[in-house]
Amino acid sequence: MNQNIEYFRRKILEWSKENIYEFTWRTTKNLWHVMVAEIMLQRTRANVVEKEFIKFTKLYPTPESYLNVENPNTFKNLGLPEREKIIEQIAWTLQKKKILNEKAHFLEIKGVGNYTAAAIRSMHLNMRDTIIDGNVIRVYTRFFGFEKSSRLYTDKGFFNFAEQITPKKNFRRYNFALLDFGREVCSPVPKCLNCPLRRKCYYYQRNFL
Numbered sequence: 512m513n514q515n516i517e518y519f520r521r522k523i524l525e526w527s528k529e530n531i532y533e534f535t536w537r538t539t540k541n542l543w544h545v546m547v548a549e550i551m552l553q554r555t556r557a558n559v560v561e562k563e564f565i566k567f568t569k570l571y572p573t574p575e576s577y578l579n580v581e582n583p584n585t586f587k588n589l590g591l592p593e594r595e596k597i598i599e600q601i602a603w604t605l606q607k608k609k610i611l612n613e614k615a616h617f618l619e620i621k622g623v624g625n626y627t628a629a630a631i632r633s634m635h636l637n638m639r640d641t642i643i644d645g646n647v648i649r650v651y652t653r654f655f656g657f658e659k660s661s662r663l664y665t666d667k668g669f670f671n672f673a674e675q676i677t678p679k680k681n682f683r684r685y686n687f688a689l690l691d692f693g694r695e696v697c698s699p700v701p702k703c704l705n706c707p708l709r710r711k712c713y714y715y716q717r718n719f720l
């Protein structure tokens with residue numbers, strides 16, 4: 512298992528060198544915009560979010576500018592307008608100039624869950640954290656041969672495994688790459704024949720050899 516962990520980590524980081532996506536929210540230093548992006552990405556594809564995110568950042572450069580508008584309705588093109596309430600909560604929190612960096616700080620905001628808190632910390636605040644979402648579960652279960660189950664979202668053993676595999680250095684790039692790899696290669700219909708990880712992949716060995 513340990514050898515496979517090292518192989519997986521190395522291959523994902525190698526893959527990232529040529530394939531990582533430069534989405535607009537990945538390069539911004541504005542925590543307000545980063546948090547909005549993560550909420551927009553809940554259940555909406557990244558390429559759809561991109562256009563709406565750019566529009567949002569121009570309209571609302573700060574939490575105050577957002578709170579000054581009576582009915583912002585920024586989610587009408589993304590669906591799920593209830594996410595507007597989460598954005599409002601974030602704007603109030605940031606306006607109070609609260610320091611947000613510990614996971615617990617983010618989880619206090621209604622609508623921000625474990626994945627979102629970990630994504631913001633690791634990918635935008637450069638603090639090591641472990642992301643687990645549907646894409647990540649799919650990639651790990653296929654490659655390592657875990658039994659697929661919705662319980663994995665909250666399974667302590669699985670979390671410990673994901674924590675162990677997340678590198679101590681380069682965790683930011685690793686997490687970006689894991690999401691991109693799950694979307695582009697180990698997607699719901701996986702592109703195994705072109706996958707650089709196939710040599711040691713459990714799913715590949717079971718289905719193609």
Ligand code: SF4
Pocket residue numbers: 650653654696697698701702703704706707708709712713714715
């Ligand atoms: S070989 Fe297929 S199942 Fe395995 S990691 Fe690659 S794309 Fe995913």
